[in-house]
Amino acid sequence: MLDPILNFVTSCRASDLKISTSEVLDCMRHLTLIDPLDEPQFKTTLMTNFVKTRRDMARFDELYNLFFHEIRPEEKKGTGELVRRDIKDAVERMKKEAGESDLMNALMEFLGGNPAPLLEQMHELYTREEEKPKAFKIKNNMGQLASRLEIMLTLSKMKSKVMTITGEMYTDAESVTKAEVDAYFNRMLDRANDMLTGDPKPLNDSLIQTNSVEKRLNELGEVSFSSLTPEDIDHMRSIIDQLVRKLKDVASRRYSAKNRGVLDVKKTLRNSAKFQGVPIEIKYKNKALRKGRIITLCDISSSVWAASRFMLNILYALQDCFSKVRSFIFISKLAEVTEFFEKFEINEAIQKTLTEADIEYNVPTDYGETFRDFKKDYLHDLNTKTTVIIIGDGRSNYMNPQAEILGEMRDKCRRIIWLNPEPMHVWHTGDSEMFTYKSYCHEVRPCQNLNQLMDFVHELVL
Amino acid sequence: MKFNSVEEVQVRLGDVNYIPSREIATVVFLADSTQKPVLIEGPAGVGKTELAKAIAKSQGRELIRMQCYEGLDEAKALYEWEYAKQLLYTQMVKEKINTVIQDSTSLAEAVDKIAEQEDAFFSDRFIQPRPLLKAIMSEKPVVLLIDEVDKSDPEFEAFLLELLSDFQVTIPEIGTRKAKSIPFVILTSNNYRDMSDALKRRCIHLYINYPSHQREKEIVKLKLPGIDDILLESLIQTIGKIRNLDLKKRPCISETLDWAKSLLVLNIDRITPEVLSDTLNMIVKYKSDTELVKKNLTKIVG
Numbered sequence: 001m002l003d004p005i006l007n008f009v010t011s012c013r014a015s016d017l018k019i020s021t022s023e024v025l026d027c028m029r030h031l032t033l034i035d036p037l038d039e040p041q042f043k044t045t046l047m048t049n050f051v052k053t054r055r056d057m058a059r060f061d062e063l064y065n066l067f068f069h070e071i072r073p074e075e076k077k078g079t080g081e082l083v084r085r086d087i088k089d090a091v092e093r094m095k096k097e098a099g100e101s102d103l104m105n106a107l108m109e110f111l112g113g114n115p116a117p118l119l120e121q122m123h124e125l126y127t128r129e130e131e132k133p134k135a136f137k138i139k140n141n142m143g144q145l146a147s148r149l150e151i152m153l154t155l156s157k158m159k160s161k162v163m164t165i166t167g168e169m170y171t172d173a174e175s176v177t178k179a180e181v182d183a184y185f186n187r188m189l190d191r192a193n194d195m196l197t198g199d200p201k202p203l204n205d206s207l208i209q210t211n212s213v214e215k216r217l218n219e220l221g222e223v224s225f226s227s228l229t230p231e232d233i234d235h236m237r238s239i240i241d242q243l244v245r246k247l248k249d250v251a252s253r254r255y256s257a258k259n260r261g262v263l264d265v266k267k268t269l270r271n272s273a274k275f276q277g278v279p280i281e282i283k284y285k286n287k288a289l290r291k292g293r294i295i296t297l298c299d300i301s302s303s304v305w306a307a308s309r310f311m312l313n314i315l316y317a318l319q320d321c322f323s324k325v326r327s328f329i330f331i332s333k334l335a336e337v338t339e340f341f342e343k344f345e346i347n348e349a350i351q352k353t354l355t356e357a358d359i360e361y362n363v364p365t366d367y368g369e370t371f372r373d374f375k376k377d378y379l380h381d382l383n384t385k386t387t388v389i390i391i392g393d394g395r396s397n398y399m400n401p402q403a404e405i406l407g408e409m410r411d412k413c414r415r416i417i418w419l420n421p422e423p424m425h426v427w428h429t430g431d432s433e434m435f436t437y438k439s440y441c442h443e444v445r446p447c448q449n450l451n452q453l454m455d456f457v458h459e460l461v462l
Numbered sequence: 463m464k465f466n467s468v469e470e471v472q473v474r475l476g477d478v479n480y481i482p483s484r485e486i487a488t489v490v491f492l493a494d495s496t497q498k499p500v501l502i503e504g505p506a507g508v509g510k511t512e513l514a515k516a517i518a519k520s521q522g523r524e525l526i527r528m529q530c531y532e533g534l535d536e537a538k539a540l541y542e543w544e545y546a547k548q549l550l551y552t553q554m555v556k557e558k559i560n561t562v563i564q565d566s567t568s569l570a571e572a573v574d575k576i577a578e579q580e581d582a583f584f585s586d587r588f589i590q591p592r593p594l595l596k597a598i599m600s601e602k603p604v605v606l607l608i609d610e611v612d613k614s615d616p617e618f619e620a621f622l623l624e625l626l627s628d629f630q631v632t633i634p635e636i637g638t639r640k641a642k643s644i645p646f647v648i649l650t651s652n653n654y655r656d657m658s659d660a661l662k663r664r665c666i667h668l669y670i671n672y673p674s675h676q677r678e679k680e681i682v683k684l685k686l687p688g689i690d691d692i693l694l695e696s697l698i699q700t701i702g703k704i705r706n707l708d709l710k711k712r713p714c715i716s717e718t719l720d721w722a723k724s725l726l727v728l729n730i731d732r733i734t735p736e737v738l739s740d741t742l743n744m745i746v747k748y749k750s751d752t753e754l755v756k757k758n759l760t761k762i763v764g
Binding site for chain 2: 018020022023026029030033034040041044045047048049051052053054057262263265268269277278279384385410411414415442
C-alpha cells in the first residue's frame with residue numbers, strides 16, 4: 001500500500017499540490033481504519049488528507065483519475081498479466097532508443113505508469129518565465145507555445161514508434177493482446193495530449209462577485225468614468241471629499257470603540273493606593289490600533305486610466321485609516337509611487353505619478369511581467385494583514401498571464417480584490433485574462449462609476 | 463460513544479436528523495477514530511454547523527461553540543481572570559494578611575511571607591474559563607465547534623495551533639493545562655481568507671457542497687414529513703435551477719426548508735411563476751438577485 005500512495009504523492013507534488021510528510025503519515029494511519037477496496041472511502045481518505053482547500057480539488061480529481069484509473073491497464077481475465085508484461089517490455093525497448101532527452105524520458109515513465117516526471121514538465125511549462133529578447137522590444141509567449149508544440153510533435157512521433165514496436169513484438173497481427181497493448185498506448189498518448197492542451201485552473205467557489213445595482217447617489221454616480229466631462233470631474237471631486245471625510249469619521253469611531261480594552265488590574269490597584277486601597281477609579285488596558293495594510297497595483301494604460309485616477313484619489317485620502325498604504329502603477333513594468341502620495345498634495349501627486357514615475361508609456365500592457373516584477377521585489381512585503389487591490393482590465397495582449405504568481409500572492413496575504421473598470425459582460429472577450437485571474441482572487445467587482453467605487457470603499461473600510 | 467464504522471456514522475447521524483453523504487460520514491469516522499480536528503469548508507448554509515450539532519447529539523456529548531470574529535482574543539476564547547473577585551478577596555482577607563506577617567521582624571521577611579501566599583490569587587479559583595478552556599477541562603469528552611474561524615485574526619489562528627496539535631493550552635501565570643478528555647474539534651470556514659498551512663496541516667479537510675438532488679429531497683422529507691411528493695420534486699428542481707443563475711447569494715438548504723415550510727403554510731400544492739414570484743423573498747436575499755430571478759421566472763418554472 002505504501003508504494004502506490006507515495007508515488008501518488010510524488011505526482012501530486014509535481015503538479016504543485018502541497019503535501020507535507022505529516023499529512024502522508026496521517027493518511028497512512030487513516031487507511032488502516034477503512035476498507036481500502038471500497039473506492040469512495042479510499043478516495044475520501046486521500047482527499048481529506050491531501051487537499052486542504054477547495055481550489056485544489058479539481059486538480060486532485062484529475063490526478064486521482066489519472067493515477068488510479070487511466071494509467072492502469074484494464075484487468076481482464078487471462079490476458080491481464082500478459083498485457084502488463086508486454087507493456088513493460090515495449091516501454092523498456094523504447095527507453096533504450098530514447099536517449100538523454102528529459103521530455104522523452106518523462107513520456108516513457110508516463111507510459112510505464114509513473115506520471116510524476118511528465119506532470120513536472122507540464123507544471124514547468126505553465127509557469128515558465130519568458131526570456132526577454134535582447135534585440136527587439138516586442139514580447140510574446142512564443143517560448144511556451146514552442147515547448148508545447150515540441151511535446152505534441154514528440155507525442156505523435158511516439159505514436160508511430162509504438163506501432164512499429166508492437167508490430168515487431170507480435171508476429172500475429174490479429175492477437176488480442178496486441179490490440180489491448182496498442183489501445184493502452186494510444187489511450188495514454190491521447191491522455192498526455194489532453195493534459196497538455198487543457199489549462200489547469202483552480203476552482204474558486206467562494207469568490208465574491210459584486211455587481212451592485214443600488215442607485216445611491218444622483219445620476220452622476222452611474223456615469224462611467226470614461227465619459228465624464230471636466231465639469232463633472234470637478235463636481236465629483238467635492239463628492240469624493242465628503243465621502244472620504246465621512247469614512248474617516250466612521251473609521252476613527254470604530255477604533256475608539258476598540259480602544260477600550262479589558263480591566264488593567266495593575267494600574268487599578270496602583271491607583272487605589274490614593275484611596276486607602278479602595279479601587280474607586282477603574283483603569284482599562286488600552287489596545288494598540290490594529291490597522292490593515294494595503295498594497296495597490298494600478299494599471300495606468302490608456303484604457304483604464306480614468307478609473308484608476310479616481311481610485312488613487314480615494315486611496316490617497318484614506319492613508320490615515322490604514323497603517324501602511326503602498327501604491328504601485330504599471331503598464332508592463334512596476335513603479336512605486338507611494339512617496340509621491342506621501343509628500344505631495346493630491347493633484348500634484350497624480351501629476352508627478354504621471355510624469356516622473358519610472359514608467360514606459362509606449363509598450364503594450366503586460367500583467368505577467370508586472371506580477372513577475374512584484375514577486376521579485378515585493379512579495380516578501382505581503383503578510384496576513386495585507387489587502388492587495390488590483391485595478392485593471394486584465395487585458396494582457398495575449399502574453400503569458402503568469403496567474404500562478406497571483407496564486408502565490410494569495411497564499412501570503414489576507415485578501416486580493418480585483419477592480420475591473422470594464423463592464424462584466426466583456427470580461428471574457430478578446431485578450432482579457434479576467435477569467436484566468438478570477439479564480440485566484442477573493443473578490444472581483446466591476447468598478448466603472450462613482451457608485452460602484454463608493455460601495456467598494458464602504459466595504460473596504462467598514 | 464465512539465463510531466465503529468463509516469456505516470454506523472451514517473445510521474447514527476441519520477437518527478438525529480442529519481443525512482450525511484458517504485464522504486462526510488467517512489471523514490467524521492476518520493476524525494473520530496484518530497482524534498484529528500476537522501476543517502469544514504463550504505458555502506454558507508449547507509449544514510457545516512449543523513453537522514457539529516448532529517455529531518454532538520449522536521454521541522451524547524455536550525456541544526461547546528465558539529463563534530469567531532475579527533478582534534477575538536485569548537481573553538474571550540480561552541480564559542479571563544476574575545478581577546472583581548480578586549479585588550474583593552483582597553479586601554476581605556486584608557485582616558488575615560496582618561496575622562500572616564505579624565511575627566516577621568523585618569520588612570523583607572514580611573514581603574517573603576506574602577509572596578508565599580501569592581499563588582492563592584492566581585489559581586484556578588479566579589479563572590473564568592471561556593469555550594476553549596471549558597472544552598479542555600471538561601471531564602467528559604465534548605464536541606468543540608470553532609465556527610467561522612476564517613473571520614478571526616491571524617494571531618488568534620496561531621494561538622489555536624497549540625490547542626489543535628497537542629490539546630493543551632498555556633496560561634502564563636499558572637502553566638500548561640493538558641486536556642482531561644480529547645474533544646472532537648470542528649472548525650468551519652466560509653473562505654473569507656485562506657487559513658495558514660500550519661493550521662491546515664493539523665486538520666483533516668472536508669468540503670461540503672450544495673446537496674445532490676436526491677439528498678436534498680431526503681433532507682426536506684425528513685424535516686417536513688407531511689410534504690406532498692409532487693410538490694417536493696418540483697420544489698427541489700426549482701431551487702436547483704435558481705442555484706444555476708449567476709446570483710450574489712445562492713439559496714442553501716435552510717432556504718429550501720424555509721420555502722417549503724411557507725408553501726405548506728400557504729396551502730400551495732403546485733409551483734407556478736406567480737407563486738415563485740410571491741414567495742421569492744424566502745429564497746433570495748439581495749435585491750439584485752430578486753430582479754435576476756424575476757427576469758427568468760418562466761425559464762425556472764416551466
